[in-house]
Amino acid sequence: MRILIAGLFFALFMACSSGNKSEDQALVDALDNTEMGDQAISGEVSEILHRIPSPLEISVLLKQSGKKYNGAFLNSPDNLSRYNTNYKRALNLGIYGTDLGYTNIYEQSQDGIKYMSTIKDLANELNIGQFFEMETIARLVSNSNNLDSLLLITTQNFNAINHYLQSQNRSHLSVLFLTGGWLEALHITCEVAKSNPDNAQLKEAIGGQKIILENIMHLLSFYKDNDKNMASLLAEMEGLKQSFDKVIITSVYKPSTFQVVDGVMIIKDNSSSTVEITQGDIDNIRTSTQNIRTKIIS
């Protein structure tokens, strides 16, 4: 009997001690063909990324438009289970980030928490979970009444992520992340504008995105050779760009003036830009945006 047991254990032992490579070796083996061209473009990307304003800044406009909160505009957190590639994760992380901002502007804490946990899940899967520690999130929630600090924290956070991704040679994620966020902001703005056709400020804001779109497309173009997904995204953006073609932005530069208010000197920027955009343009933009977005979130 004892021999039998001993035999059993031996067999067990043999069964489980089959081929083991050292973990470090496996790591190195994974690097069989090093041909990443990321470093070269990294610097330029970084520069452009910094020029693009946070999508949240658009959201502020929305609140000022006086429209009520509408959760239907947003990408439902329930869709999370569909995002299984880093490409989609990064895009949707951006989308959810904007959605989170939107919910917070309207002080929708419950929805906000949902978006946060969704964002955290996505971030974990992208290995950038460290930027979404519970504390940061808790701070975001408790600050939801304070728009400025929310913007500040979120911006800081997203900046930190961008910076990190670039430092880790993962700037393509950063680009996707930004694209998603921007696209969602544009989408929401278009939706709001739809029900609010007379708001010139909104229209102008939409038209103003033309410049940002060009920047984003420029960013995407860096990756089109290496990344099929990004290449196809760029192609879609091309369609959106056409919708923006008729929008004309003219900038008028005036020198800045100094003014003393209550004994404090303030610099006043007198430059302005005018955006010419028709309702038809807005409709086109909205449709194109929706098309791209639908593909991304599904």
Place this chain on the structure above:
Amino acid sequence: MSEEILKALTQLFAIITKQDGGVTDNERLYVIHFFQTELDHDRVIEYVKLYDQFSGYGKDEADGRSRLTSVKDSVKTLGICKKINQTLTQKQKVVVLIKLFELVGSGSNFSSQRKDLINTVSTVFNLDQSEYSAIEKFVISKDPVALDLKEILFVDDNSVSPGAFCRHVHAQIKGTLIFLRVRSVEMYFTKYVGSEANMLNGFIMESNKVYLFTHGSSIKTQAGDALYYSDMVAHFNDQLKTTRLSFNAVLGEVKFPSGYFGLRDICISEGPGKLIGIMGASGAGKSTLLNVLAGLIEPTEGEIRINGFDLHKERDRIHGVIGYVSQDDLLIEELTVYQNLYYNAKLCFANLSEPELQQRVVDVLHNLGLDQRKELRVGSTLHKTISGGQRKRLNIALELIREPAILFLDEPTSGLSSRDSENVIDLLKELSLKGKLIFVVIHQPSSDIYKMFDKMIIMDAGGNPAYYGPPVDAITYFKKSTHQVDSNRGQCQSCGDVNPEQIFNIMEARVVDEYGQPTSRRKVSPQQWYELYKERFKVNLVPDIKEQPPRTLHLPNKLRQTVIFTLRDTLAKLSNKQYLLINLAEAPLLALILAFIIKYKSAPGEREYLFRYNENFPAFILMSIIVALFMGLSVSAEEIIRDRKILKRESFLHLSWNSYLLSKLIILFTLSAIQTFSFVLISHLILEIEWKMLIPFWFVLFTLSCMANVMGLNISSAFRSAVTVYVMIPLFLIPQMILSGLLFRYEKLNGLISTKGKVPLVADLMASRWGYEALAVYHFKNNSYEIPFYDLDKVIAQANFRSTFLADELDKRLKFIEDHLNEPDDSIRQIMEKNLALIREIAQYDVYNEGPPGMKTSANGTLAAYTPQLISKIEMHLDGYKKRYQDIYNQAVNGREELMALKESDDDSGYDVTLYKNRFYNESLADILTNVSEKNRIIEYEGKLVQQVDPIFLDPKPAHAFDYRAHFFAPQKNLLGTLVSTYWFNILVIWIMTLLLYGTLYSELLKKMVSSLALGNGILRKRK
């Protein structure tokens, strides 16, 4: 005797006596005398009249007619005898025959006609011819030479036997005492020829009168010699003479661990063929004495020798010689009468073939009158299917079947009717006559039973022996010792009854106070009785017979024992429907409850159930483990306790403990396999866990259940009551839950037990932790979604950790050195040294060793040798290190995406990432296994940098070949220098635990610990 029979007898007497010259006065007197013993005065006259009428007493008869009458009488005799045949037992018929001879003998007219008639009677009574003639010679003949027969025993003061065949005993007696044995009915008759006034049971024996010599009878000669029934029987018994057996117990004190006296010195010495009774007030130590004699309790002083072999020291030599029937039922209640006996026999007689064995069982059942009941289940005492007497007989049968030479019985008659009691003692008597030595503790025996014993040991309170000798003499001894009237008479003059209660009345008589109320003080204290005993009873030891005692035991080999035990237990369990139902239904029911309750619409948005988002899955794994442990434990916890009595009985057989335990394991493991399988099946069906997890999950739960089985057996063997055992279960289970690793994180335990980056040692003792880890890791690594990506994910996780957290951490530490390079403060230099050591270790052992030449050696340098140049070199190295792992990371991520795209693009496989992930992957489990909620991804602990995240992607770094320890959820473990999968490693650990527990079970370690603890606390109470 019924009137009818008496009438028939009267007729019979009349017919015989009227032959050949009619009734003589002597004969008539004899008949009248006979009537007087049977009837009251008035009725005697009536019957004498009847007798006279039948015999024609007082009428003259012509001689010539006698022959004719004789034929007619013969026919009449036949008729009467047939009538008698239907009513009287064989023993009674023998008595009738003796009476007839005596009747005829009294008239000294033993004509052939009379003889013919008696012959007819004996033929009708179916008496053996040789016995018939022996009886005839014994009653009629006065010549010793004519009595030279096997059935005859002479007792006289001659030193030589009067004949060649007859038996002879020398005694101080004038004249001759003749004994006749009627073998077919095992009856003894005696008569005395001579002039002395010898006493039979305290009454004078008339010369030439035939007396029935019954159990417990004794004859005392005038010279003072005593002849006891048992001795006389021994002289007749040839078997006894061939049985070589000596039993010598010279006992000093027997002390209980509590310090109580169990027994004082007593010496018991017996040969074969004795039925010894042990009596005493309750608490007098009867059972203790029996247990000591049987070797169940080792005496503090003294020794017991069977055929010269020490009972305790030379157990092997006298193995199987002793049989013990305890007071309790030692039956397996679920089995039938036949099965109980059959499996017992199977364990005793490996040498018998199957038919022989069955025949033996049937024979024993027949002998004990149990053959009608053999197919009945024994049943518990509450649900009786057989009577108490039958149970008792079956208990005895279990011992009898192997025919031990020495048999001990503890109160075999308790709770039995007087008839059943008598049957049992009859049976024992019969056995003793076959040469067995039998010790019986008996309580309040009836007169008949009391007299059947060959010797009686009477115990007084406190284990003091008070008497050791023939039972009837006990009464006279106690009477004499207290100077009572009529102290010579032990039994009633007219009926021959003895009253054993008398003994205790005398022994325990109390002093009365001035009001005549008994006080608590005894007239004669146990100590005094003991002094008297020491004075009065000097036991001569039977010479030790220097040969192996007779034995019939042939134990089967260990494997066969295991098989028999297993079969027996399986049958018992199968026939216990309740047990089966509960144990088989328990697991699926629990699975149903558990799985049903924790299945919810888990998908985001609560639309449907998705396995991926079932947050209860990790808890489910833990619950499964607890269920497996609990079922394993509860099913086994009572096993040994329930069998304890049977084990006690079988301890005399010296059966293999290992075989017994193995049989338990076979049954329990089978049951556990079924239970865990049904649990896993049902719960997996409900929770929609993929099929490929079924067997791996089952095997872990089965392993755990087996471990719990052995654990349960340990507990079961250590404690005495089932209640204690069930109280023990939480004590075992709750630590298993606490330290399972799911409920309480190992990092967040008391600092005394917690270690960072390794599972605490105390948790390593918990089977639940190994099981949980095995299941969690196995599920995560091998679910259909993760399995193609696991290796890549591992690379990604490691590369990410190194490039992000480790590199930064090292950088930080290098900066610290750089900033404090010229710092003289010792405490700061210490920190620098430590930091340097950490950097050095990484630089040294990481696969990445590129960078500026001399890097490795520079990191090796001492702190004193550090210059800013050197530091910048190291910085460069770290930079390269970081870059390297960034590249690896990016590449692995790309590879993963490509692989996923590739799999999805293959339309035939039907692969869909989302679908697979939803069905096979579990987010909650993954969160736990990647430790996402951990804030501190890297910490310093005891001079090492410990990775706190992604344990499932981190292989342990064993310090040496035997370093089994790893962090929780490590994907692989070190086994003697090779890394093996956690699943198998953990299963191996649990089996090793099981094996160790089997070792403690086999050596009864826990039992010894418990009893030594109990001793220390003085909890062990005095045994009954």
